[in-house]
Amino acid sequence: MQKKSHYGVPLERSDYLALEAHRHSCPPERFARWLEGFGRDRRLAIDLFSGAGGLSLGLQRAGWTLAAAVDHDERALETHRANFPGMSLNMDLGDPAERDRLEEILEPARGKIDLVAGGPPCQPFSRAGRSKIRSLIEEHGRDPHDRRKELWKAYLDVIERLQPRAVLMENVPDMGLSDDFVVLRVIEQRLEALGYAAELRLVDAWRYGVPQHRKRLILLARRDVECFDWPDALPEDQITTLRDAISDLPPLHAVATERVGARELRYSTPPEMQSDFAADMRKRTQKEKVWDHMTRRVRKDDWKIFNDMTSSSLYSDVDASLRRYKADQFTDKYKKLDWDDLSRTITAHIAKDGYWYIHPDQNRTLTVREAARIQTFPDRFRFAGTRSDAFRQIGNAVPPLLGRAAATALLPVKDQPANSGVQSRWSTVRKELTSWATNQRDNDSWHQLPKLSPLHAAVVAILSRTRIPSDRLGKLLESIRHESVLTDDVFKQLLADSPTASAAERTRRLSGLVDVPDAWAVGRSGELPSLLDLKPAETRLYHLLIGDDVLWTGQSALRVAARLNGSFSDRTNRMSDGRVDLVRLVGAGEDASLRMAALRLIGNTVCKVREPLCTACPLARFCEGRAGVAGEDLFTSAQDS
Known part of the structure; x- marks a missing residue:
């Protein structure tokens, strides 16, 4: 069934494919x-x-x-x-x-x-x-x-x-x-x-x-x-390129007044012209047929846009007279794919809009079969429902080759019990880390571990970027250890004990909350970062030290996690793989914040960038990277607090 639309081409609902x-x-x-x-x-x-x-x-x-x-x-x-x-x-x-x-x-x-x-x-x-x-x-x-x-x-x-x-x-x-x-x-x-x-x-x-x-x-x-x-x-x-994936499929002409592709087309590419990937996709399918090689009609103005684009073109490069969207809001509205590169991620959105997936040299968007190929579904795999149903199912799928x-x-x-249960290495590491961190609360490192009062956590967070050694910071905090409210006397004590001019300058940021008891109440601890205008990193450290479950991604903790995992995630992919390495050590539950803070403490005191003190590290016997870093300058990232 067709009907005219403001879209500029006849809109038709594709036939419904029923599968046995x-x-x-x-x-x-x-x-x-x-x-x-x-x-x-x-x-x-x-x-x-x-x-x-x-x-x-x-x-x-x-x-x-x-x-x-x-x-x-x-x-x-x-x-x-x-x-x-x-x-x-x-x-x-x-x-x-x-x-x-x-x-x-x-x-x-x-x-x-x-x-x-x-x-x-x-x-x-x-x-x-x-x-x-x-x-x-x-x-x-x-x-x-x-x-x-x-x-x-x-x-x-x-x-x-x-x-x-x-x-x-x-x-x-x-x-x-x-x-x-x-x-x-x-x-x-x-x-x-x-x-x-x-x-x-x-x-x-x-x-x-x-x-x-x-x-x-x-x-x-x-x-x-x-x-x-x-x-x-x-x-x-050795990537599988878009050319490897779909170039063997029959070419289609995209004209606004004609349907683009069909449920069934003739496949004639000889085996010697197929990539290894395409040959794999063709296994166990009918030799001379390809199914579901179809997509939407193309507007005349889109045909012109597609024809003038390259794989590096932005929407802002489109002739202004042809644009239907604001170029400053839709910078990547159209994307022509590159034969010699990977496709962009196929998502369920392709069911509604194919502009992100423009064929490299045919002025149209990807077909159902091409999208399925890019997701690594073989050609024998059919998708029930309409064309839009198929696109949505393909976009929502896990690529079979990844699966x-x-x-x-x-x-x-071989020769292992089928389902006997195991003791996870990482659960053992977390137990050791929890035990060590609990003991550290009774020594001079108490100020580096949760659960601190809001006052103590705020002071540590504000001074965290001053590079004050942990022992000197501990002495500063010791003078107010039994205080929970920032009175004028406490504020003056902090200023007097500040070991550097920079520390004193940062401490003055607390001045607006001197003699404001309600601000330091435990029940209002979540409001303090905004009241003190803490920076994002300071805010996360503050929340960690009051006992909130925060995955703190400072370089010191990431370094410990990377070494224990035998990886270089602290130097290469801190915010992705680095956090995954941290997850294994931090775990979940009421002691997660304690373990997280303990990793930060270890990184700042013993697991240093150069010449780590492995003999003093409570996790040394679990460390996969120990042999590689002891006495060697392999980790050159700058240490922070």
Whole structure:
């Protein structure tokens, strides 16, 4: 059906693709028989929040058989049901009663489910998602408590009920980066309490053959052995380019008055003209056919814009007479892809707007099949529903090649107990760190550890950038150790004891709250940073020292974490990989802030940039980088407090 629109081309809803169920698909009432038949003696997995099945396909390629997939999107489940064996269940896992029902359905497989995988819906955690939801709340009154953000609890609940040997969880990096990894630290600690060893990793999907920029958070856990051997990652000069991914597909002409592509087209590229990637994508599909190679019609003015663009063009470079959007607000509204580079990240937004994905030399946006290829879905994989349904399912999916790489790291280890439970190395490190930090509260380092009074925390935060040695700062704080309010006498004492002119100058920033008792009350501790106009780093340190759960990312703590992990994250990717290294040490719970502050203290006193005092470090026996740094100047980042 077509209708005219202000969009400038006829708008038509594509045909609906109905798919038949996989021949080894089964309904819940036949699951017990399925287990004794097709599922017998297979390594079984279930996929929660499965979508169309990107992660499921990765698991399958790594050696698992899908026993069940669960989602609340009927179009995605129709796709999953057509492409995989086992059950495809429509359930809202946010409902505890539905989780009870899932447990009942899976009862025949109790003890046989080897792996639980999934990616709890991530929209509220992504940058685009948060801004969109904030807009909906402000303009349309949407409930600000988005239940999707809590579905990780449902995911963890299912794991606790089934206790598989292995767990795989995938999400966008912002699930961790936006909230100091609080959710992931809680998940990791609860898994450890169940006998799992866990690994959190930030992964660039292109490192595993995915032809796009796509960074993902992967949480792996297993109960048989603490071993996570990922496949070898590709070096930077061996990326799978867009040309490798889609150049073998039939060219399409984009004219506003014609449909672009079709459900079924002839495929004629000879094998010798295919890249290795394309040859892999063509396996087990009909030799002379390609399906779903179709996209939207193109406006005449867009055709002209696309024709004049290069891969480096910005929207502001478009002829002003052709622009429909403000160039200062939509700097990257249009993006022409580069044959010899990675694609930009394929997201669900492609279902509504393909301007971010303009073909390198055909004046149109990407087709369904091209988007699927870039996500590493093979050509035999079909997507149920309309063209928009397919785009949305593809954009929401985990790239199967990334899923395969992560799942490979969870394969059983020969001659190891199947599901006996393990003692995680990192849980042991955290116990040692907690014990050491607790003891430090009784010596001269008390002022560097939570839980300080608001007064003491504010003084330390304000003086944190003065480079005053910890022992001298301790002497300054000792003179007011038993004070909790900044009286005029206390203020004068601090000024008199300031060891440097810079310290005295910074201390004067407290003057506005002298003899204001209410400002220093514990119940108002959260207001102090704004009352004192603390800088962002000072504010985070203040909150850490009063006992708030803050992932403090100063260089000293990052250095300790990097060395213990045997990495260089403190020098290369501080705010991403560096924070992941910190997470393993900090953990969750009431002592998280104590461990975090202790890492900062260790970095400032013994784990120094040059000639670290490893013999005085409470974590030396766990340090993977100890041999490399002792007596050698390998870590050249500037030390800070």
